[in-house]
Amino acid sequence: MAMAVITLKIMPExxxxxxxxxxxxxxxxxxxxxxxxxxxxxxxxxxxxxxxxLKITFVMDEKIGGTEELEAQIGTIEGVNxxxxxxxxxxxx
Numbered sequence: 001m002a003m004a005v006i007t008l009k010i011m012p013e014x015x016x017x018x019x020x021x022x023x024x025x026x027x028x029x030x031x032x033x034x035x036x037x038x039x040x041x042x043x044x045x046x047x048x049x050x051x052x053x054l055k056i057t058f059v060m061d062e063k064i065g066g067t068e069e070l071e072a073q074i075g076t077i078e079g080v081n082x083x084x085x086x087x088x089x090x091x092x093x
Contacts, residue, residue, distance in 0.1 A: 017079035
């Protein structure tokens with residue numbers, strides 16, 4: 001099977017949420033889900049009125065299946081309003 005490159009968009013409950021704390025907790029859950037400490041990319045996306053979303057891009061083996069379980073786990077982090085997959089790509093090579 002191939003590897004998939006996944007981008008999650010994590011929306012905080014308010015502009016006051018500490019995105020670094022959300023990022024740290026999310027990365028821990030991603031590492032447990034993926035089973036390896038692969039490379040991750042982080043991006044802060046301005047939304048509106050001071051609200052910013054956290055985007056995390058990581059690589060996972062397609063054998064793992066879907067990301068619904070991971071999304072639900074990240075959704076339980078304090079300060080997280082929603083989690084969605086905004087991009088999935090198959091890694092070639």
